[in-house]
Amino acid sequence: MVSEGREGHVPRVVLVTGASRYFGGTVVSRLAQDPGIERILAVDTMTPGREALRRIGRAEFVRADIRNPLIRKVIDGGGVDTVVHAAVMSRPPAGGGRTVMKDHNVLGAMQLFAVCQKAPSVRRVVLRSSSAVYGCSAKDPAKFSEEMSARRPPRGGFAHDMIEIEGYVRGLARRRPDIATSILRFAPIVGPRLAAHGTQYFGWPIAPTVFGRDARIQLLHEEDAVAALTAAAQTAASGTYNIAGDGALTLSQAVRRAGRIELPLPFTLFRTAGRLLMGPVMHQFSTEQLDYFHFGCGLDTTRMRAELGFEPRWTTVQAFDDFIGGAALRPVVDPAWIDAAEHKLLGLLGAGTGAHQ
Known part of the structure; x- marks a missing residue:
């Protein structure tokens, strides 16, 4: 029997969308390890491959x-x-194109949450959202x-899609106050399994980087993203939460840790010459990615710890290093050599300053 009230709810039957993809499928496999959950429905329009079906264990796949x-x-x-x-x-x-994406994101969420509103059995809804809703601009706060x-x-x-979808979740919470609604705003997600999509x-x-700017970036490891979704499904926390690893990297530091050579360009050239320089790579960048490389985005994760009770295992730097390691990139320039050269240069500058005092 479903527990009454949001705070006392213990999940019994869980439905996860996007089950044929990495996040949905991995969340399903983690929930399947919880003996307290009686049944897990893994939903997607595409049937998972044989290996993916094996990973979801006792969960039932529903093509819908x-x-x-x-x-x-x-x-x-x-x-x-x-x-x-x-x-x-x-x-x-x-x-x-964009029409297909919007149809999937916005219309899909609208239909799903409308059904949740009418279903008396539903007691908790968790949304995977993104820090993209904050945008990126020169007027942004540090966090x-x-x-x-x-x-x-x-x-x-x-970003527009996620803002609209979050609005549907808040509307659901107003109409059904007995449903706990959790919105998880993830920082950009990196990790070895996602290396092919981001490196x-x-x-x-x-x-190429933006001349005169050094975007401050905050990241989330793929395993922490899965763990956060799983934790939200298993607890009664209701609210909106920023989810990100501790610390931050500047874009120049990230380029150096990856063993690459930085080429600062004015932003107009970054969007044009940068794309020309890197062939098909930057042609695939979304508007959100271009703005992120320009300004970055920092997140305050106080509520994540205090209210959701979630603590990421990976810091931003650790997540980035694992991401680069998973991509098996061969450094063009050894990061250790760059660090040593910087320390030597700073030492020479310090000695020179002291000689003139």
């Missing part, structure tokens, strides 16, 4: 489209009490807290 009203039969028929919505697209799919909004409206389609920029010997 959350944009279709028939998803209500899955939720009502299964007596689902907890929904983890991990199926969001950060870029248009191959062979599809965004959850109460803050973008200082300049985000330009990218993904194109660091795969070239020369890395």
